[in-house]
Amino acid sequence: MAKYLLQRLIIMIVMLAALSVIVFVTIELPPGDYADRRALDLRSQGVLVTEKDLVAMRHQFGLDRPWYQRYVKWITDIIFHGNFGISFGYHRPVADLLAERVGLTVLLAIATIIFTYGLAIPIGIYSAIRQYSLGDYAATIVGYFGMATPSFMLALILLYFSVMVFNNSVGGLFSSQYAEAPWSWAKFVDLLRHLWVPALVLGLAGTAFEIRTMRATMLDEKNKLYVTAARAKGLPEWKLLLKYPVRVALNPIASTIGWELTAIIAGAPLVSFVLALPDTGPLFLRSLLDQDIYLSGAILLMYSTLTILGTFLSDVLLALLDPRIRYGERI
Amino acid sequence: MSQITEAIDVVPNPAPPLPGIAREMEIRYYTASQFQLMWWKFKKHRLALIGMSLLAVFVFIALFAEFLSPYGPAVRTPNYLFGGPQVLHFVDAEGKFHLRPFTYALAAAMDPETFLLEVKEDTGEPWPVYFFVKGDPYKMWGLIESDIHLFGVEEGHLHLLGTDQLGRDILSRLFHATRTSLTIGVVGLVISFFLGLIIGGISGFFGGGIDDAIQRFIEFIRSIPTLPLWMALAAALPKEWSPQRVYFTITILLGLLGWTHLARRVRGKLLSLREEDFVVAARIAGSSDARIISRHLLPSFLSYIIVDLSISFPYMILAETSLSFIGLGLRAPVISWGTLLQDAQNIQAIALYPWLFTPVAFVIISVMAFSFVGDGMRDAADPYSR
Numbered sequence A: 001m002a003k004y005l006l007q008r009l010i011i012m013i014v015m016l017a018a019l020s021v022i023v024f025v026t027i028e029l030p031p032g033d034y035a036d037r038r039a040l041d042l043r044s045q046g047v048l049v050t051e052k053d054l055v056a057m058r059h060q061f062g063l064d065r066p067w068y069q070r071y072v073k074w075i076t077d078i079i080f081h082g083n084f085g086i087s088f089g090y091h092r093p094v095a096d097l098l099a100e101r102v103g104l105t106v107l108l109a110i111a112t113i114i115f116t117y118g119l120a121i122p123i124g125i126y127s128a129i130r131q132y133s134l135g136d137y138a139a140t141i142v143g144y145f146g147m148a149t150p151s152f153m154l155a156l157i158l159l160y161f162s163v164m165v166f167n168n169s170v171g172g173l174f175s176s177q178y179a180e181a182p183w184s185w186a187k188f189v190d191l192l193r194h195l196w197v198p199a200l201v202l203g204l205a206g207t208a209f210e211i212r213t214m215r216a217t218m219l220d221e222k223n224k225l226y227v228t229a230a231r232a233k234g235l236p237e238w239k240l241l242l243k244y245p246v247r248v249a250l251n252p253i254a255s256t257i258g259w260e261l262t263a264i265i266a267g268a269p270l271v272s273f274v275l276a277l278p279d280t281g282p283l284f285l286r287s288l289l290d291q292d293i294y295l296s297g298a299i300l301l302m303y304s305t306l307t308i309l310g311t312f313l314s315d316v317l318l319a320l321l322d323p324r325i326r327y328g329e330r331i
Numbered sequence B: 001m002s003q004i005t006e007a008i009d010v011v012p013n014p015a016p017p018l019p020g021i022a023r024e025m026e027i028r029y030y031t032a033s034q035f036q037l038m039w040w041k042f043k044k045h046r047l048a049l050i051g052m053s054l055l056a057v058f059v060f061i062a063l064f065a066e067f068l069s070p071y072g073p074a075v076r077t078p079n080y081l082f083g084g085p086q087v088l089h090f091v092d093a094e095g096k097f098h099l100r101p102f103t104y105a106l107a108a109a110m111d112p113e114t115f116l117l118e119v120k121e122d123t124g125e126p127w128p129v130y131f132f133v134k135g136d137p138y139k140m141w142g143l144i145e146s147d148i149h150l151f152g153v154e155e156g157h158l159h160l161l162g163t164d165q166l167g168r169d170i171l172s173r174l175f176h177a178t179r180t181s182l183t184i185g186v187v188g189l190v191i192s193f194f195l196g197l198i199i200g201g202i203s204g205f206f207g208g209g210i211d212d213a214i215q216r217f218i219e220f221i222r223s224i225p226t227l228p229l230w231m232a233l234a235a236a237l238p239k240e241w242s243p244q245r246v247y248f249t250i251t252i253l254l255g256l257l258g259w260t261h262l263a264r265r266v267r268g269k270l271l272s273l274r275e276e277d278f279v280v281a282a283r284i285a286g287s288s289d290a291r292i293i294s295r296h297l298l299p300s301f302l303s304y305i306i307v308d309l310s311i312s313f314p315y316m317i318l319a320e321t322s323l324s325f326i327g328l329g330l331r332a333p334v335i336s337w338g339t340l341l342q343d344a345q346n347i348q349a350i351a352l353y354p355w356l357f358t359p360v361a362f363v364i365i366s367v368m369a370f371s372f373v374g375d376g377m378r379d380a381a382d383p384y385s386r
Helices: A002-028 A034-044 A051-061 A067-081 A094-129 A134-148 A151-164 A185-221 A225-232 A237-243 A245-255 A257-275 A280-289 A293-321 B002-008 B020-031 B034-043 B046-063 B170-206 B208-223 B226-235 B243-255 B259-273 B277-284 B289-325 B337-344 B347-352 B354-381
Strands: B089-091 B097-110 B117-140 B144-153
Touching: A002 A067, A002 A293, A002 B208, A002 B226, A034 A051, A094 A134, A094 A185, A094 A245, A094 A257, A094 A280, A094 A293, A134 A185, A134 B354, A151 A185, A151 A257, A151 B289, A151 B337, A151 B347, A151 B354, A185 A245, A185 A257, A225 A237, A237 A245, A245 A257, A245 A293, A257 A280, A257 A293, A257 B208, A257 B226, A280 A293, A280 B226, A293 B208, A293 B226, B034 B046, B034 B354, B046 B170, B046 B354, B170 B208, B170 B243, B170 B259, B170 B289, B170 B337, B170 B354, B208 B259, B226 B243, B226 B289, B243 B289, B259 B289, B277 B289, B289 B337, B289 B354, B337 B347, B337 B354, B347 B354
Parallel strands: none
Antiparallel strands: B089 B097, B097 B117, B117 B144
C-alpha cells in the first residue's frame, strides 16, 4: 500500500510540474510582456515612460532573461512565497483575488461530487434491481438528456424556466441580505440553499453517466452465483445487495472520480458565468477576455492542481476499495 | 447460430433444408460484407435510425442554407427589431379557411397602462406566404448565383423565429450557423482522426518504451481540464486576427482536443491484432510495416474507429459552442450556434426575447442525434452483441 501511494504521489508531482510548464506557456503566448503592460498602465496615469525605462523595467523584472529562467522564477515565487504576480485588470496581487474566491470553487466542486454520487449510486442500484420498471426508464431518459446537454446550456435553460415560470432568478449563491454579510451559520445555510442549483447543473451529465455504469455493473453482478449463495443462506435482501454486488459495482465508479472532477472543473467556469456565481469562474473568463495573463494563468494552474489532486484521491480510494490494487497486482 | 438467424428475422431454427426465399436470405447473410451486417444490425436500433434521419436533416440544412432560409444572414428588417416569432395562419379573422398560409402585418403599440411595447397582429392585412419566392440574392457555395428562396412573402416580412437586436432573421441565421458549426465539427474530427490514428498506431505497433511514453502522455492530457486550457489558448490568439484566421485556428485547436480517446482505441486494437496469425503470415511473407498496417490491420478495426468518431463529434460541437458563447471562439461576422447564443447570455434577454434561445434546441437535438447514432453504431459494430 505504502509503495503504491508513493508511486502515485511521484506521478502526481511530475504531472503538476509538467502542467505548470504548460500554464506558463499560455501565459507567455499573448504578444507583449509584463513591462509593456506596466508601461501602458503608467502612461494612462500620465507618467512618461521612455524606451530606456522599458529596457530598465525589463531588466528589473528579469524579462530579458531566457524563458526557462523566467519559468523557474515564476514557479518558485508561487511555491515559496505564494506570489502569483499582479492582476492588470484589478491592480491587486493575484493571490489576494484568488483567496477570496477559491473556497467557493472548491466547495462547488465538492458539492457537485457529493450530489453526483449521492444520486447516481442509489438510482443505479434501483435501476438494476427494478430493470425495465417505470423508474428505470425515467432514469434512462433523463440520463440521455443530461448527457446531451452541456452544463452551461442546462444553466441557461434553468434560468429561462426560473424567469418565465417562477418569475425569480436562480442565479447567484447568496440571498441579497447575506451577500455582503460576514460569515455566519445563517449565511452558510443560505449558501447551501443556493448551492444545489449549480451542483445539479454541473453534476447532471456525470450523474447520468455514473447511473449507467452502476446499472450495467449491477446487472452483471446480481445474477452471479455468490449472490445466489448468500441469498440461499437467508441474508436479508437489502443487506445482501449492499454487502456483495454493490461493493463490486462501486469499483468502476470510484475509479472515475478523477475524470468526473476534471469534467466538473472544466464545466464550472461557464456555469458560474451564466449563473453569476461569485467564485473563480467569472473571474477566469474576465481575465481571459482582458488577457490579464497572470490572473488567468494562476486560475488555470489552480484548476489543474484541483483535478490532479482529485485523480490522486480517487486512486487512493480505489486502492482502499480493491485489494488487488493495494497489493500491487496489475489488473 | 440461433442468435444470428434471429438477427435477420427470417430463418427458423433448427431448420430443414430451406426452400426459396428463406434459403436465399441465409446465403445472403453468410456472403454479406462486414458493413452490410453492421447496417442490418443498425437498422434494428430505432433510436439510432431516428438520430440518423435528424442528422440527414441537419446536413441538408447545412448544404442548402442559402436556399432554405428566407433571408440573407445579414439582411435587416429595420422596423422589426427584437421582433417575436410570426405565426402562420390558415384561418383568417372571419373564420374562412385558406389553403395558402399567411401571416398578419404587425403593429407595435404602447400599452397605456404598463408602458410596455405590445405587438398586435393587424388582421386586416394578411401577408400570404409563397414557395420559391424571389428574395435576397445569394451565391450558393460561392458558385451558383440565385435569388430564389424556398419560401417567403412578397409583401411585408416573415420571421418564423423572430429577429435579433438588429432585426436579422433568426431562422436564416440559424440555418447558416448550422453550416458553420457542422463543418467545424467535421474538420476538427478529421484532424483528431489522423492524430489518433498516427499516434495510437505508433504506440500499438511498436510497443515497448515508445508505447509507455505515449500512454503516459495521453494520461497526462486527459487529466488536464481541457476546456479551461483551450479557453486560455483561444484567448491568447491576437485580437487583430481576421475572423477567418480565428475560425481556422479554432478548428485546429478543437482537432487537438479529441484524439486521445481514438489513439487509445487504435492502440488497444493493434496490440491485440498484432499477434494474430494473418499478421504474422504477412510479416513472414515479407510485407513492409506500412503495408501490414494499411492493408491488414486498418481494415479490421475501421468500424471501431468510425464509431469512436461519431461519439466524439458532439464534443467538438459543444467545445465550439462553449468557446464562442463566451466570446473566445468564433467572432462576428462568422455565424455559428455559439455566436448566436451570445445574444442569449443574460437573464434580461431570456425574459424579454425568449426566441433568441432557439439555437439551444438545435444544439441539443444535434448532440442527442449523434449520441443515438453513436450508440447504434457501437452495438452494430460489436460482433458479440445480439
